[in-house]
Amino acid sequence: MQISAETGVMYAWGDDKKENPIECMLVMSEDNPGVWEPLGFNSIEGFTYVRGHEYYLSVRRTILANPPADASDRTYSLIRILEDRVVTEPEVPVDEEITSEEDIEYHDLCPFEKYAISKEFVVDKDGNIYYGDGSSLPSYDNARIWLEDVLDKEDPNWVKFQTVSYQATYSYVFSPFTDDIRLIRNDSHGPMFKSVIPEDEFTRIIQTMQSGEEVRYALILANVYKKGLQKLEFTIKKQ
Template identity: 80%
Template sequence: MNRLIISFLLVTVLGISACSDDEPQDAVKEIRMSVSSETGFSSVFGSEQPIECMLVMSEDNPGVWEPLGFNSIEGFTYERGHEYYLSVKRTILANPPADASDRTYSLIHILEDRVVTEPEVPVDEKITSEEDIEYHDLCPFEKYAVSKGYIVDGNGKILYDDGSGSSLPSYDAARIWLEDVLDKGDPNWVKFESVPYMAIYSFVLSPFTDEIRLVRNGSSGPMFKDVIPEDEFARIQSMQSGEEVHYALILANVHKKGLQKLEFTVKKQ
């Protein structure tokens, strides 16, 4: 009897061990990853608007910058304006959560940390007119909108022109908000939410100069002072009441290729 029990237990243990060996296992590997000094945007499930994120290039997809959340590399803190080269532990999950990525990352070493200073974004010397701006594939299309124009009073206060009386912060802190208005029913919606279609830059077409400037957009749009520099803002303040000027932004992706042209007005109160 004892021998039968022992034999049964051995068969059971071996059976459990065999089943365990057959279960899929997480794949862990040390890889190298580059992190850009520039940020991008990514669409997140449950969020109406794309959110700002890091742009990374890894051994998983060499030659391609991809979005990755700021807190997606355990033990690593990203600083804007820094360019990194990292050694990270990549884990490909055998059973990832249904609403999450199948990959996780944790920092092993920072191999390089370089500060990239960009006081101004240079425009390609070949771009001297709007016609010189090359558009990305399938663009322009109606993805973004500037929902309101602006009113400026003689004291430099900036208001929305929607009649609400709502004002923006100070000139130095005001932002020109870009709204993502693309219909989610568009057959290319998923594609258009990827990095090549994110508005990272804006080419500024000003009514006061033929020069085309390139500015960096933040997470929600360019700063007002970058689009309308101090000398132009002063000229707007000196205009007659009711006068208005028209600006245009040609939104561009991380490769500085055009996405869409947007226009807005600035009116003197």
């Protein structure tokens, strides 16, 4: 069995309307070669998945004669890990025709207010990062800009907006320090802080900005086809 470094989305048994997407592994097995299939994180006994790792496993598959009504008819247990490889995300190329915000094509029904992020981040002279309310983030290398799904479940398009076409796979980054547009990959929770604000820009904020000064960044979230979903803006303020 091969396990992708990227995760997917699955739905619980009985969730026929697909109202509650669940993050899961993507696996490819000898049963269905060439096809990535969803599998729950805890579905392989003895194996713990780490995001960003690609695995090749030897597993024991058991097909159940009388499976539970709300579960799969097969179970898996780990025999051994054949390969465990950390996958480094390559820089995502931006289409040469995209030189401004107006060049980004939006997907059907978009832009739409599906996601939200914190509107303000604060950085002190030592490079510590805080939310606007004063709560701290992890270090620069480990901080994340979290994407919160705020779409009302009563919205008539709620189910449609949970499909892959409306998931924020990428972000187009608009920086106050350059006219270049960068395209970065998000994961299921949002982009890493250091992907949005590269080290040279973060150093510039720490070393050259005055106390109280702030700069504004913008993200245009995009789906797997690199079509826009919505625009989000936030500020970084020097403490």
